[in-house]
Amino acid sequence: MNVLLLGSGGREHALAWKLAQSPSLSRLYASPGNPGIAEEAECVALDVNDHMSVARFAHEKDVALVVVGPEAPLVDGLADSLRDEGIAVFGPSKAAARLEGSKGFTKDLCARAEIPTAGYVRSAALDEARTALAKFAPPFVLKADGLAAGKGVVIADDIDAAEIALADMFGGQFGEAGAEVVIEEFMEGEEASFFALTDGTFILPFGSAQDHKRVGEGDAGPNTGGMGAYSPAPVLTRELQTRVMEEIIRPTVETMAADGNPYVGVLYAGLMLTEAGPKLIEYNCRFGDPECQVLMMRLRGDLAAIMLACARGELKGVRADFAPETALTVVMAAKGYPGTPEKGGPIDLRDAESDGAKVFHAGTAQKAGALIANGGRVLNVTASGASVTEAQTRAYEAVDRVSFPTGFCRRDIGWREIERERQ
Numbered sequence: 001m002n003v004l005l006l007g008s009g010g011r012e013h014a015l016a017w018k019l020a021q022s023p024s025l026s027r028l029y030a031s032p033g034n035p036g037i038a039e040e041a042e043c044v045a046l047d048v049n050d051h052m053s054v055a056r057f058a059h060e061k062d063v064a065l066v067v068v069g070p071e072a073p074l075v076d077g078l079a080d081s082l083r084d085e086g087i088a089v090f091g092p093s094k095a096a097a098r099l100e101g102s103k104g105f106t107k108d109l110c111a112r113a114e115i116p117t118a119g120y121v122r123s124a125a126l127d128e129a130r131t132a133l134a135k136f137a138p139p140f141v142l143k144a145d146g147l148a149a150g151k152g153v154v155i156a157d158d159i160d161a162a163e164i165a166l167a168d169m170f171g172g173q174f175g176e177a178g179a180e181v182v183i184e185e186f187m188e189g190e191e192a193s194f195f196a197l198t199d200g201t202f203i204l205p206f207g208s209a210q211d212h213k214r215v216g217e218g219d220a221g222p223n224t225g226g227m228g229a230y231s232p233a234p235v236l237t238r239e240l241q242t243r244v245m246e247e248i249i250r251p252t253v254e255t256m257a258a259d260g261n262p263y264v265g266v267l268y269a270g271l272m273l274t275e276a277g278p279k280l281i282e283y284n285c286r287f288g289d290p291e292c293q294v295l296m297m298r299l300r301g302d303l304a305a306i307m308l309a310c311a312r313g314e315l316k317g318v319r320a321d322f323a324p325e326t327a328l329t330v331v332m333a334a335k336g337y338p339g340t341p342e343k344g345g346p347i348d349l350r351d352a353e354s355d356g357a358k359v360f361h362a363g364t365a366q367k368a369g370a371l372i373a374n375g376g377r378v379l380n381v382t383a384s385g386a387s388v389t390e391a392q393t394r395a396y397e398a399v400d401r402v403s404f405p406t407g408f409c410r411r412d413i414g415w416r417e418i419e420r421e422r423q
């Protein structure tokens with residue numbers, strides 16, 4: 001089959017790499033892609049905001065499946081437009097993508113389906129939100145309802161900081177995304193990610209991971225899109241994964257279907273492992289970046305066939321096998337990130353991929369035949385090992401084979417688990 005993959009990040013490079021290995025794949029197209037994706041796919045320029053132009057391309061090239069990498073086109077209804085044109089899509093409809101696109105929508109669904117999550121109040125007016133703060137204890141968790149590129153959450157230590165954050169949100173800091181705000185109870189625990197594919201009815205567990213959101217070692221400094229990840233996450237034991245499936249994922253999928261909004265694609269649950277058990281922090285309607293990179297490193301089997309089965313409602317009986325080894329990825333970012341990253345710095349990957357390591361491209365570009373940095377997060381250097389400790393050693397050996405003078409990375413990806421492995 002021919003497949004069209006939409007997106008341009010490290011997540012999409014990992015998907016392209018795995019799709020290209022799929023026995024069922026004939027041709028892989030990607031848009032817009034990046035220099036790494038271009039090694040696996042034919043990159044084409046398409047405007048994802050012009051849904052009909054994407055559909056026309058898919059028809060012209062006999063594309064059997066469109067895989068949508070990022071969330072924005074899904075929240076915008078691209079999957080609906082393509083399905084209306086008879087094209088199979090891996091990714092949820094606009095109505096189902098509200099699980100990521102509206103935090104209030106998800107909280108209400110959790111309340112109805114009795115899914116464990118933090119207590120909350122939704123509010124669409126500043127005065128009302130300020131009054132609602134009295135129902136919570138510090139630290140206050142304040143969230144813009146809509147998509148805010150991972151920046152729409154403020155954890156305020158005291159009431160003054162919370163009031164300022166609320167005023168900013170209603171004042172337009174996050175545009176339309178902040179027209180409504182969710183205030184949540186603060187949950188204590190360790191965070192982990194759990195992934196499941198669903199065709200709307202059947203659910204295929206698709207692995208666990210832990211990422212590292214903060215820019216600095218020891219999880220210090222400002223939040224980023226993610227500085228590294230590893231999979232599996234041993235903290236999410238088999239028993240906890242069963243609980244997540246039964247208490248969180250299954251009731252979500254069933255409620256969405258019962259409401260007439262079947263969810264198709266990957267459901268990515270951000271979890272807090274609290275003393276009372278796993279609780280949902282948030283849903284994402286696409287793979288995590290960089291969690292996808294470590295999942296793809298471990299996945300065995302035909303990704304294109306699995307995704308097509310998911311898109312066609314034929315997931316029953318489909319298996320997904322993952323290598324038992326740990327995969328670990330280190331994000332190399334351009335200096336300045338997550339502020340203003342330095343662009344144009346030269347990159348040389350000549351020896352980086354020896355010894356089984358894989359370098360996924362995120363913000364790279366080609367200039368006069370040379371590879372340069374062209375974004376905040378630039379490379380995802382990924383390796384496997386029998387333990388998190390071994391995977392980390394191999395990943396940093398590969399990092400040290402990368403020449404990227406204007407780049408930096410954290411040197412402690414996997415530290416929580418490595419501390420546990422030492423005990």
Ligand code: ATP
Nearest residue numbers: 118141149150151152153184185186187270281282
């Ligand atoms: P992402 O970048 O993951 O898309 P987001 O902006 O959609 O983030 P959330 O995942 O809901 O927002 O929250 C971001 C982070 O804030 C979480 O990873 C977690 O560390 C923290 N957080 C969110 N909600 C809570 C809560 N109720 N209690 C404690 N911490 C929380």
